[in-house]
Amino acid sequence: MTSRRSSSDHRTTPGHVSPAPSYASSQLTTSSRPNPVTAAAKSFAGIFSGCFSPPESGNSKSLGDSEEFKSSSTVSNASRAGSQRGRGSNRGISISSYNLIQGKEPGIVKFTMEEIFQVTRNFSPSFKIGQGGFGAVYKAKLLNGTVVAVKRAKKSVYEKHLGVEFQSEIQTLSRVEHLNLVKFYGYLEQGDERIVVVEYVPNGTLREHLDCIHGNILDLASRLDVAIDVAHAITYLHMYIDHPIIHRDIKSSNILLTENFRAKVADFGFARQAPDSDSGMTHVSTQVKGTAGYLDPEYLKTYQLTEKSDVYSFGVLLVELVTGRRPIEPKFELRERITAKWAMKRFIEGDAISVLDPRLDQTAANTLALEKILELSLQCLAPRRQSRPNMKRCAEILWAIRKDHRELSASNFRSLSTTSQRSTSIKDSEGIK
Numbered sequence: 001m002t003s004r005r006s007s008s009d010h011r012t013t014p015g016h017v018s019p020a021p022s023y024a025s026s027q028l029t030t031s032s033r034p035n036p037v038t039a040a041a042k043s044f045a046g047i048f049s050g051c052f053s054p055p056e057s058g059n060s061k062s063l064g065d066s067e068e069f070k071s072s073s074t075v076s077n078a079s080r081a082g083s084q085r086g087r088g089s090n091r092g093i094s095i096s097s098y099n100l101i102q103g104k105e106p107g108i109v110k111f112t113m114e115e116i117f118q119v120t121r122n123f124s125p126s127f128k129i130g131q132g133g134f135g136a137v138y139k140a141k142l143l144n145g146t147v148v149a150v151k152r153a154k155k156s157v158y159e160k161h162l163g164v165e166f167q168s169e170i171q172t173l174s175r176v177e178h179l180n181l182v183k184f185y186g187y188l189e190q191g192d193e194r195i196v197v198v199e200y201v202p203n204g205t206l207r208e209h210l211d212c213i214h215g216n217i218l219d220l221a222s223r224l225d226v227a228i229d230v231a232h233a234i235t236y237l238h239m240y241i242d243h244p245i246i247h248r249d250i251k252s253s254n255i256l257l258t259e260n261f262r263a264k265v266a267d268f269g270f271a272r273q274a275p276d277s278d279s280g281m282t283h284v285s286t287q288v289k290g291t292a293g294y295l296d297p298e299y300l301k302t303y304q305l306t307e308k309s310d311v312y313s314f315g316v317l318l319v320e321l322v323t324g325r326r327p328i329e330p331k332f333e334l335r336e337r338i339t340a341k342w343a344m345k346r347f348i349e350g351d352a353i354s355v356l357d358p359r360l361d362q363t364a365a366n367t368l369a370l371e372k373i374l375e376l377s378l379q380c381l382a383p384r385r386q387s388r389p390n391m392k393r394c395a396e397i398l399w400a401i402r403k404d405h406r407e408l409s410a411s412n413f414r415s416l417s418t419t420s421q422r423s424t425s426i427k428d429s430e431g432i433k
């Protein structure tokens, strides 16, 4: 059985990204494109020059710090000065000035340790739902009945560098609100405890669904919906808030699904404010952070962070969505180990179908959508950030792909049912004879 949302579930992102009707689906049809495959192939050689293959565990829950780039982040003095110029007063906030944010953000609750102990039954293992680089995650019910996820920082992590990271997460979470971003309810900062309380998203991570851990196969229509939700969330972070935010850790284990298979992007621990284009900044200098396999090679080389690093990670995520494979698959033979590299090569050679997740049907609609999604991935994975589309454009393209996919699926379904009706009536008439 496949999980599928109702086709009538036309989703928009209220007040944020409204796909214009002009997203001509023909923009992506094979005939109309100015041979992007050849064009992209020219620059392809450089795409993965910065890739590396550290070991990645099969189980996202067991990922430890050692597997990821979680060194503390520093902004160069020049960048820091630049980032503070002309920005809001909640820049560079220290713990001591934190109450200022509280005053400005009336919706944020500052929890007490007693409340947290009470709702998590003293961090009972039976309430624990996950473990990540930040620490343990617990499911809890607040006194007002709201079901939440309580993220408790590991002490060892906090001792090293979490102070900055925690503040980063609080600042970011408090400023954003979008249907496709995990909602922030409150936090606790007391002694060496650092806790964030966020919306509980009940249906597991995207990675778990691609692994079929929940039993059902996520069909391509649902995967396209997820991609669009994520694109909307990131577009919002990049373009529709006062001080744009670069997520920096877009990956399938940071995408949580609701019961209706709507996607919510989580984990803003690494989020960084985007360069301030008003003051002429083109990038923020920072030590590399993110997760192996999703990292923008240009960022890795130069430490210069822009929104396009998120676009690169999104390109990796798109490949993950259509292939079902993790970005790095250490168990596969060398040429298939870096999934995006392998898939792009096959796509350029005209053999896209060979990378389709074997769990998905090779229907005409799926095959066409696969090619178009890989074409978009190729653009997102361009070695130079200038050649990558922005997230808004990605959302528009995906919207058009979904429209074509729905239409083709419906027409195939219609012709199939007509054929089966015809064969039934032939059988009936044969029966009469």
Ligand SMILES: Nc1ncnc2c1ncn2[C@@H]1O[C@H](COP(=O)(O)OP(=O)(O)OP(=O)(O)O)[C@@H](O)[C@H]1O
Pocket (backbone or CB within 6 Å): 060, 061, 063, 068, 129, 130, 131, 132, 133, 134, 135, 136, 137, 149, 151, 182, 198, 199, 200, 201, 202, 204, 205, 253, 254, 256, 266, 267, 291
């Ligand atoms: N808001 C939430 N609602 C429901 N489950 C959650 C929520 N946040 C996290 N989880 C669960 O807890 C697990 C660990 O989450 P966490 O964000 O700490 O780590 P991660 O995303 O797996 O890795 P990383 O630390 O690299 O981000 C997730 O995989 C998910 O299963």
Ligand SMILES: [Mg+2]
Pocket (backbone or CB within 6 Å): 132, 253, 254, 266, 267
């Ligand atoms: Mg996470």
